[in-house]
Amino acid sequence: MMRALTVLLALSCGVAFADQTASAPKDGARVASPVKVVFGLKGMGVAPAGIKFDNTGHHHLLVDTAVPSDLTQPLPVTDNIRHFGKGQTETTLDLPPGKHTLQLLFADATHTPFTPNVVSRRSPSP
Numbered sequence: 001m002m003r004a005l006t007v008l009l010a011l012s013c014g015v016a017f018a019d020q021t022a023s024a025p026k027d028g029a030r031v032a033s034p035v036k037v038v039f040g041l042k043g044m045g046v047a048p049a050g051i052k053f054d055n056t057g058h059h060h061l062l063v064d065t066a067v068p069s070d071l072t073q074p075l076p077v078t079d080n081i082r083h084f085g086k087g088q089t090e091t092t093l094d095l096p097p098g099k100h101t102l103q104l105l106f107a108d109a110t111h112t113p114f115t116p117n118v119v120s121r122r123s124p125s126p
């Protein structure tokens with residue numbers, strides 16, 4: 001039976017690359033798949049995609065990829081950019097053995113990142 005390890009990634013409103021070392025795994029930590037990832041958010045609201053409220057959006061998990069260079073456009077849906085458009089605040093990832101990075105990016109009802117960006121630190125560092 002595989003162990004599941006919880007990875008906490010947290011966002012701070014308006015603070016790019018907020019330091020979240022207390023709740024993230026140490027760089028180079030070994031974790032077993034499946035990995036439960038819990039999304040944290042302060043100062044903003046979570047709603048399903050398409051539902052428009054001020055300062056409200058949904059989570060995106062960047063898996064093994066950096067933050068896209070153009071954050072003025074809606075985020076694409078790829079294996080590396082996972083949308084949680086139902087308003088989910090956690091997920092369980094099945095990842096193959098190897099090194100992986102995780103990062104949260106929060107975006108609005110149209111999947112477009114907020115300005116200033118609301119993004120977690122990349123964990124663990126690549």
Ligand SMILES: [Cu+2]
Pocket residue numbers: 049058059060075083084085107110111
């Ligand atoms: Cu989205």
